[in-house]
Amino acid sequence: MGYTVGEVAKLAGVSVRTLHHYDEIGLLGPSERSGAGYRIYTDDDFLTLQQVLFFRELGFALEDIRRLMHDPGFDRAEALRLQHRMLADKATQLMKMMDAVERTLDGIEKGTPMAKDDMFGVFGEFDPKEYEAEARERWGETDAYKESARRTRGYSKDDWARFKAESEKINAGTAALMDSGVPAVDPRAMDLAEAARLQIDHWF
Amino acid sequence: MGYTVGEVAKLAGVSVRTLHHYDEIGLLGPSERSGAGYRIYTDDDFLTLQQVLFFRELGFALEDIRRLMHDPGFDRAEALRLQHRMLADKATQLMKMMDAVERTLDGIEKGTPMAKDDMFGVFGEFDPKEYEAEARERWGETDAYKESARRTRGYSKDDWARFKAESEKINAGTAALMDSGVPAVDPRAMDLAEAARLQIDHWF
DNA sequence: TATTGACCCTCACGTTACGTCAGGGTTTAT
DNA sequence: ATAAACCCTGACGTAACGTGAGGGTCAATA
Incomplete structure (x- = not known):
């Protein structure tokens, strides 16, 4: 009724070593162990792993993910909604980068080099720490919040x-x-x- | 007429150490050095750095970036066009992930868990090595190419x-x-x- | 039932891409 | 001319695994 590491690894598209590692650092261990000590992952563990991978994809450090997910107030649905918003933001950033590529190409073809800050303005705009700060700072005041949100979303x-x-x-x-x-x-x-x-x- | 490491770092949004590192591994050194040994970056170096950062954002290993960019056939405009396509692919992947998040949320709310392969199908679909392989294998035959392209772009x-x-x-x-x-x-x-x-x- | 191949386990060291001092020159601004 | 602000080169630290090494386990098969 459970899954072995190899099965989980194949289904989730990660290496067995990765699952071992997540177990080692206390991020995500299997809910059970077999008599021989084999890791047995449950259906529930799959949902947890999926969330870990989403956060990882979004650039969170494993340690931060661990802290987030072990928090007593943690809620899967809420996390998914945050992830959804972050994915949208990241997609937006990628589109800005596509734009920058196009402008760079234009500059090369026309021999008119881009302004330097224009070339790089698109990098590093997506900082996962910002979202952590979002959570940590609890800027509950609607005004401060709107400000920050507008800044993050930008153009x-x-x-x-x-x-x-x-x-x-x-x-x-x-x-x-x-x-x-x-x-x-x-x-x-x-x-x-x-x-x-x-x-x-x-x-x- | 050139820029120091600190200036480049600030403009490009990377650390000085990162630039030192790229110099160390022979990925991107400054075109000049001052009398005292200070790194002096030219306008041209900025374009190179921008490309490095694009490739990095797309998940390429620095060593692979070095090999690519040091190839005699390398051309900036061509690289930018490849990057543009890769960015589009990556954006597509993010949208699939957003979709997966929505479906997972639906499953949680309705109490009907998702199929496992459906949960993770969205991860690891974007493999930079695929693009390297693309270049390396030279599948010039239009049919094989179309096949591969369709697979990569998917839905x-x-x-x-x-x-x-x-x-x-x-x-x-x-x-x-x-x-x-x-x-x-x-x-x-x-x-x-x-x-x-x-x-x-x-x-x- | 004995064996073989495919898994699984736990060390444990290697790798990538930097972060972070340490110790010491250099440039600029007052 | 003296501090503040940079720059240099080591060199060790860290994160997130990769990659064996050495040794049990399990399921099918001979």
Whole structure:
């Protein structure tokens, strides 16, 4: 009725060593052990592991994850909602990075180099510690909260709008572009055409 | 006319130690040194650093980045186009994860647990090594390429469509939702309301 | 029932990508 | 000219595993 490390590892897409490690550091141990000392993971352990992996994907340190999840007030549903918001933020950041890539390409093609802070403004904007601080500081006052939220999300409204537009193009224009054999100079066109091979064929 | 480590570090949002490290391992050294041995970075070095950071963000090992960028065939514009595609793929993955979070929440609320492979199918789908392999293997045949591309992108068409829909809601409904004080049970509503405080107020 | 191959266990040392002093020059601003 | 603010090169510390080493366990099979 339980799962062995190997089974869990395969299902979750992590290594056995990773599960051993999480056990060692007290982050996530199996609920049971067999007579021979084998780790036996329950269904419940799967949910916990999933959450650990979400937090990890979001850049949390394992130690921080452990502290979070061992807190008496911890609640899975709440954690999932936080994770959902963080994933959205991270996606927003990636779109900003795509934007920066496009602008850099423009600069290279036109010979007009970008401003330095513009080149890097997109990095390091997603700091998991900020979310920990969010929890820790308990800025309950609605004003301080709104401030912080606006700062974190930043230009997101614009970004999401742009992304919407991009998606639209992709959904509508894929076939047309591919068939017309448009010369792929625009990165978006490159995406659409899945033309990576052309770009990197001679590396290595 | 150049920049010191500290200046570069501040502009790029990395630590001085990181730049020292990149110099040590031969990934990215300054083009010049001052009389006293100070590292002097040029404008060109900034572009290189930006690319390094993009690759790093995408999960490449520094050693792999070094090999890539030192290849005689390496071209910045081409790299940027590859990065653009990878960023799009990564964004797609994040959206799948958001979806998985929503489904997990549904399962918890309705008491109907998710299938295990469904829970984790979303992890580890983005493997930077795949892209290295892409370059290395040179599957020039268009058929094999199309196959691989389709596998990598997967359900992206649906995902992007859904994401478009979400964005639409966000752009249209933010104020309305916040004003009406809708009870935040739906994660999307939570996002819209920026109601993280409610979720995590009692952690710590 | 004996064996073999696929797992599992616990050390324990190796690796990557930096963080963090330590000890000592350099540059700039007052 | 003297402190504050940087810069340099070691060199050891840390996080999150990877990678065997040496040795039990389990399920199928001969």
